[in-house]
Amino acid sequence: MRTLVALGALSVLVFGSAQQASAHPDAHPSRERLAPFLKHVGPRARPTGARSALRVLELDIVARINDQRTERGLRPLRLSRGLTAAASYHSRQMGSLGFFEHESPNGAPFWRRIQRFYPVHRGYWSVGENLFWESPETTARSAVHEWMDSPPHRQNILTREWREIGIGAVHVEAARGAFGGRTVTIVTADFGVRR
Numbered sequence: 001m002r003t004l005v006a007l008g009a010l011s012v013l014v015f016g017s018a019q020q021a022s023a024h025p026d027a028h029p030s031r032e033r034l035a036p037f038l039k040h041v042g043p044r045a046r047p048t049g050a051r052s053a054l055r056v057l058e059l060d061i062v063a064r065i066n067d068q069r070t071e072r073g074l075r076p077l078r079l080s081r082g083l084t085a086a087a088s089y090h091s092r093q094m095g096s097l098g099f100f101e102h103e104s105p106n107g108a109p110f111w112r113r114i115q116r117f118y119p120v121h122r123g124y125w126s127v128g129e130n131l132f133w134e135s136p137e138t139t140a141r142s143a144v145h146e147w148m149d150s151p152p153h154r155q156n157i158l159t160r161e162w163r164e165i166g167i168g169a170v171h172v173e174a175a176r177g178a179f180g181g182r183t184v185t186i187v188t189a190d191f192g193v194r195r
Helices: 031-038 049-071 081-097 110-117 140-148 151-157
Strands: 002-007 010-015 125-134 164-172 184-194
Touching (some): 049 151, 049 164, 049 184, 081 110, 081 125, 110 125, 125 140, 125 151, 140 151
Parallel strands (some): 010 125
Antiparallel strands (some): 125 184, 164 184
């Protein structure tokens, strides 16, 4: 199942299938590829088990997005704790409540949620968001490939003004609502700049 919706400055991509995702050589990226991002995860914060696999997925998505940007002469994005917290919160909320939207369940726009975690300072502030889900699991290669094949998602990834990124991924067994009881992996990518 594939659904695509573009809503102004934000994007939604749904890519789901009932088939098991096949193992791909890029499913487990090397430590060298992720090294620039691991310094942002202190030794005590390094998760284990299932959370560790999701963290590797998140960092690999950032690396692949930065590959796309640098290939086009754009500045790579830095990991932001605030954007990561906003993205993680939204992915967890979608998984637990069974919805797949940028807006919060109460109808608040996506930027209000992000603003709680990534506040406006004194000057310019702008954010964007990409969403993705796949059943039962996904790889960073799959998520970034699907986003790059979709003009609105591609635009978010390649927006020159972005300076920071946050990725939040969750794996949910028997996810209800929009996910139809499937086991799914949900990814939120939040992009931002503030000056």
